[in-house]
């Protein structure tokens with residue numbers, strides 16, 4: 315199994331790093347403080363052809379591989395976890411289901427502007443009563459001739475209300491469980507489609523997150539994505555890929571915090587020598603570096619499996635679960651190395667510590683990742 319980066323991957327990483335350092339890092343503190351979306355940086359990413367990294371050029375993408383996409387999310391997250399998830403939610407959740415399940419017409423109409431970065435994408439699955447139990451979806455889409463009437467709402471939607479295109483899941487046949495759920499492409503601006511307030515979050519504050527509210531929204535029949543009743547499987551398959559993105563985000567956040575802590579530990583002198591020469595700090599740094607390397611291998615190997623069209627759901631869940639767990643540990647250790655100074659607003663490690671937490675929660679909590687991994691090992695457990 316391949317999981318090594320090539321020279322091209324590392325050149326691409328360098329390009330992403332330069333972009334992140336010059337366009338995102340200088341504004342990261344203020345975006346965090348002001349709950350502000352990096353509008354200009356995202357526009358520039360689009361102009362550089364980087365909003366559709368893994369999609370074919372014929373649909374406006376960069377035609378690069380899944381590993382390049384993982385590297386891009388990692389490098390953005392190394393300086394700002396919020397910017398990392400904007401790209402991840404756009405590419406993995408807002409665009410991929412259209413690429414994988416859309417008709418040729420849907421791909422031309424919706425995927426192409428998403429991949430070119432002219433539009434932003436989002437994914438509407440979570441509801442107040444359907445979080446980990448995504449099959450508990452209550453939003454309905456009832457067929458009325460040539461359109462579906464969409465009613466209900468979604469919560470915690472990354473990229474809303476900035477996004478233009480939403481892949482939304484709704485019940486088209488009640489009382490038959492997950493097989494009654496269908497997927498739709500819904501456009502911002504349609505009558506009856508509104509947004510709740512932008513959430514005031516603990517971390518990833520440069521990313522926008524809001525509720526979607528549907529009141530008798532007329533969704534044209536041609537905006538059904540895949541077949542009726544296929545929606546839950548589309549959602550699950552999409553999340554398999556999305557988890558590579560979130561794992562990369564978690565890794566990038568932790569990598570950034572680690573680098574700051576390493577540098578600081580070489581400068582900070584206590585007991586007559588730099589603290590990195592105190593064995594307890596050096597061992598902490600050694601453990602942090604080891605965890606980062608393990609997470610990177612897990613993520614890159616899952617990305618390579620996806621790239622080669624091999625089953626990768628279990629490996630993506632392992633990567634997401636492990637990378638986000640160690641992201642919390644590594645950012646915690648990084649802050650510990652900084653001591654009291656790390657606890658101050660304006661310090662990168664303080665922001666990284668807050669940004670890391672969400673990665674254990676969204677795109678399936680880490681408890682759900684273990685459900686997914688276990689079900690691959692021993693089959694689905696009875697309810």
Ligand code: CAA
Nearest residue numbers: 403439446447448449472492547550551627676677678682
């Ligand atoms: N790919 C394709 N099909 C799949 C699948 C997959 N990965 N996983 C399950 N399915 C199919 C099953 O084969 C089954 O098909 P049949 O009906 O033909 O038998 C069907 O889907 C139902 O599967 P389950 O019975 O296993 O479903 P379940 O109700 O027990 O749920 C679960 C399983 C894994 C817990 C699922 O509900 C889940 O993943 N929950 C977490 C939801 C989640 O990750 N939400 C994140 C929201 S998005 C987000 O967070 C984005 C963000 O902010 C950035």
